Amino acid sequence: VEIEDIQRLHVVARPFADETLNGLIGRHAMLNHWPRFGWIFQYSGYPLPQRRHLDTAIEKLSKLFGLPFGELAALQPGRPLADFQHRLCEYKGRLIPDGYYAKSVRRVCPLCLVDSSHHRDIWDYQFVRVCPVHSVRLLDHCTCGKKLDWVTHAFHRCKQISSDGKPICIDLRTVEAPKVPRGQYAGQTVILSLMGGAAETIPPLLQGLDVAMALNDMLVIGDYALRSELDGERRWRAFGVEQPELRYLDDGTGRGPEIALTVGYQVLQSSTDEFRDLLAVWRHRIGLSALASLGSLQVMQAHQRGVETLLSGEIARGIRLSKLSPVAESGGPGEG
Numbered sequence: 001v002e003i004e005d006i007q008r009l010h011v012v013a014r015p016f017a018d019e020t021l022n023g024l025i026g027r028h029a030m031l032n033h034w035p036r037f038g039w040i041f042q043y044s045g046y047p048l049p050q051r052r053h054l055d056t057a058i059e060k061l062s063k064l065f066g067l068p069f070g071e072l073a074a075l076q077p078g079r080p081l082a083d084f085q086h087r088l089c090e091y092k093g094r095l096i097p098d099g100y101y102a103k104s105v106r107r108v109c110p111l112c113l114v115d116s117s118h119h120r121d122i123w124d125y126q127f128v129r130v131c132p133v134h135s136v137r138l139l140d141h142c143t144c145g146k147k148l149d150w151v152t153h154a155f156h157r158c159k160q161i162s163s164d165g166k167p168i169c170i171d172l173r174t175v176e177a178p179k180v181p182r183g184q185y186a187g188q189t190v191i192l193s194l195m196g197g198a199a200e201t202i203p204p205l206l207q208g209l210d211v212a213m214a215l216n217d218m219l220v221i222g223d224y225a226l227r228s229e230l231d232g233e234r235r236w237r238a239f240g241v242e243q244p245e246l247r248y249l250d251d252g253t254g255r256g257p258e259i260a261l262t263v264g265y266q267v268l269q270s271s272t273d274e275f276r277d278l279l280a281v282w283r284h285r286i287g288l289s290a291l292a293s294l295g296s297l298q299v300m301q302a303h304q305r306g307v308e309t310l311l312s313g314e315i316a317r318g319i320r321l322s323k324l325s326p327v328a329e330s331g332g333p334g335e336g
C-alpha cells in the first residue's frame, strides 16, 4: 500500500492518556509497519513534528484514524489563553506554561520505552530532563552521536537506517541512562506538581504565582544564585559540578537548567527574612543595575496580574530600597 493511497489505516489504536499527537502519529507508523514516522507529510502535507497541528491536518487524521476530531485535538496543547501575557495554555485539563516545548529534539526514557513503546507527553517539556518514574536522565542523543528526532521509524531508534530500510543502530531501550539523585531535580518535580494542582505545601515565596511564573522565577533566581560573583561555585559543587554549565532552557537534556531550577526552588523555600538578607547581599556584590532584570521581571508580572505577590513585593522592595536609599549602599562595592 502506498502512503498516498491510504483511505483508512490497517491498524488503528486509541490514544493513550499520556500520549501526544506527534506520538500517536509515530506509533501508527510502527503499528502499520511503515518505514518512517514522516508518512504524515505524504498524507496531509504537514511534516512531523508539529507543536500544534492545524485543524485541517487533524480533520484528515480524524478520517484516517476513524477517531473524533476532539479526541485527537486534545492530544496537543491548546492555544495560549487570551491573557497570553501569563504564558499559560490548557492541556489535558491542566494549565501549563506555554512555549516550553522541545520542538526538534525527541527525548526518551529508555526504561519507559521498555514498559510501553509510546511517546510520553511530559518528555516534550523543556524543563523535564529527568524521567520522574525512573529517575534517569532522558536521552536526547543516540550512542552513535546522532541527535534523536522524529526522522525515524520507531521510538527506540535513532534516524540511522541502512539503504534497504533496516535499523543499523542500537535499540535505545538497551541504553543505560544515567541515574539522577532526586534532590538534583527537585525544581522539576515542584513544577510538575504545580501543573497537576498538587496539594503539596507551597513555600510562601512561591504562593500566588501561576505555574508559568513559578517556572520563570525559579529559573531566573537560580541563574543569579549560580553566578560566580554570588558564590555560585559553592552551589555548583553541592551538585557535584566543578565548572559552571549553561543553564538556559533548551531542547536538550543537559543538567545545567535542571540545577538552576532546583537552586531557584531552594532559594524560594527560604523565609521572607532570609530572602531579604540574600537580596541585600546580592545588591552589594553585583550592584543594582545587575539586579535589574530580576526586578523588572517581577514588576512586569505584578503589573500584568494587577496584584503583588509576596515574591514580587519582596524583590520590588529590595530594588526600591537601593534606588531610594543610596545611604544604604555606602560601603558596598561597585556602588557610587
Ligand SMILES: [Zn+2]
Residues within 6 Å of the ligand: 109, 110, 111, 112, 113, 131, 132, 133, 134, 135
Ligand atoms: Zn522512565
Ligand SMILES: [Zn+2]
Residues within 6 Å of the ligand: 142, 143, 144, 145, 146, 158, 159, 160, 169, 170
Ligand atoms: Zn544511532
